[in-house]
Amino acid sequence: MFIDSEKQLRIIGTQINYYFICKTKLWLFSHHIQMEQESDLVSLGKLLHSKSYKDEKEYTIDNLISVDFIKKQDCLELHEVKKSSKMEKAHEYQLLYYMYYLKEKKGIKNIKGIINYPKMRKKVMIDLNESKEKELNTIIGDIDNLINSDIPKSERTKICRKCAYFEFCWV
Ligand code: SF4
Structure with a gap:
């Protein structure tokens, strides 16, 4: 199964991320209940990216998915830059979804995902395989x-204290 509706695809990367972070957040976001345009954490992420990878450009593909930068080595490398690995699973599956999208929609099979944590000098390699696709x-x-x-x-x-929905859930 691959979801084919443009509207669903538009939000699915974020939904996959929220699926691992908080189901309430996922539900609220999916029902277009949004509390703020941009959280401090998002701004921090952008700042981190511009400082650590100032020569790399962000890519948006089909106006649907956006990756911090792409490199063409012996395969296509999709790179994400993250502040900390606390939400590593959410980062991993969001990137896996982007790889899956490029495979299914663009026919690109030779592709790798790399999550960069510059503050920790750490890189995590992500491979899309049959079992990940099933998952x-x-x-x-x-x-x-x-x-x-x-x-x-x-x-x-x-994570609630830093969440955009904090007031909605707890005040
Ligand atoms: S405040 Fe906490 S419970 Fe509410 S949506 Fe955010 S993370 Fe989930």
Whole structure:
């Protein structure tokens, strides 16, 4: 299964990220309930990218997905730059989804994902394989079920304080 609706594709990368972060956040975002245009964390991420990789350009593909930078080595490398690895799984699956998109929609098979954590001098290599594709499809199905159900109960975690929906959930 590959979701083919442009509208769904437009938000799916972010949805996959939120799926690993918080289901309430995923539900609110998917129902277009947005509390702010840009969080401090997003601004920080942009600053980090411009300082650490000032010669690299951000890429937007099909006006749908956006990657911090791309390199053409013996394969196509998609790079994301992140502040910390606390949400590594969310970063990994969002990047996997972009790789999946390029494979399915553009026919690019020789592709690697790399998550860069410049502050930690760490790089994580991401490979898209058959089992990851199956997992992605399961996640996409779960997201669909979740957003077509009632809003999930908020569960307070360490990330709530920095979340755009904090007031919505907890004040
Ligand atoms: S404040 Fe916490 S529970 Fe509410 S959406 Fe954000 S992360 Fe989820």
